Amino acid sequence: MARSALWLVLLFCTLLHSPSWCSTLTKAELEELENINTWVIKRSFPCSATCGLGLRSQELCPIMGTGNLSKTSCKLRTIRCLDTWQCGLKTQTATTGQRLVLDCLEEVMEAMGRFAFVVSWRFARGVITSDDSLFTRYEALSLDKVVLDPLREEDSGTYRCDVLDTDKRRVKRMFKGVKVLSPNELSLDFTKGLIHWEGPVSVFSNITTTRHMYPSSTARNMALISMSISAVMSAVIFLFLWGLYRKRTAQLSQDNI
Incomplete structure (x- = not known):
């Protein structure tokens, strides 16, 4: 010294x-x-x-x-x-039935020795947030990790982990938001969907067509309506021309007198 x-x-x-x-x-x-x-x-x-x-x-x-x-x-x-103990919020999306592992210590702190730290978890169900008032205590069997297997829709929410060292000093806080979707409602396979829509198959390939695009009753009704409209239009034109003819004839008769 x-x-x-x-x-x-x-x-x-x-x-x-x-x-x-x-x-x-x-x-x-x-x-x-x-x-x-x-x-x-x-x-x-x-x-x-x-x-x-x-x-x-x-x-x-x-x-x-x-x-x-x-x-x-x-x-x-x-x-x-x-540098800082606050790691912010990270989100990820998964489907039901999968196995999801949320790691709090990660590789660097694992290398230092996982038993040199005290890890506690909290959970805010159904929301993606960093508001501390919405979290309740969550018991993790692996302490430093949360293992969700199989993943369920009710597991959606935000998981918060706090890490303390042996001197009870906070050295890390991390939020992990989890969105759980049902595979029956939404497919996340973007590549497969892109191949389907950009392929040579028509986008209407799933529509089964027959020789007649419309039912027979619909076709008959459309034909009757078309014929009725045509008849009405023909009658109106005939009456208009007939009126012009009568008027012209009457005018010629007056001129001869």
Whole structure:
């Protein structure tokens, strides 16, 4: 600890370039600093998880008392990292009868040891939400996973998992919305449907046709209506022409008189 404190003071003096601060170190302390060997972080890689606990790799290199950095003796170490414990809401759709597994720890935290965490589940039935007031406690047999086998329509809703570490600190919260559909109501096979509609078969291939498109009674009624309309139109035209003829004849008779 004493050596670390001396290094911090020396670094502070170097950054500020303040002789008054540096002059507070005695000659014995300066001689001790020259004999101290320590490690510094040369490179630090991003966290392996965007939310929840993850792993981060760091490259450590030794630094001698002379201030020279030894690159040949560098080594890598892996440490835990946590950018944010809130993972937001993810949704997925499945059909009844399937086997659905909701994993809370996932690969990164599984690698750290599944028994190093305490996982609790809550469930909001029938809605996709992140409102905490709508959730009730849900007992998961596998603790870190919820296994729905077979999947039922009443399993639709939002599942929330909270992860605590051994110090009872929250390290992850994730919402998983599940939509369960009946295969008899909707087919999710988009590729099969696309092949059906874009194939050479007519879109009306399921319609069974006979020689007569309409029933005989419908065809007879349509024929009678057409004939009636034609007869009425013919009668109207005949009467109109007959009236013109009578009027023309009467006019010629008056002219002759």
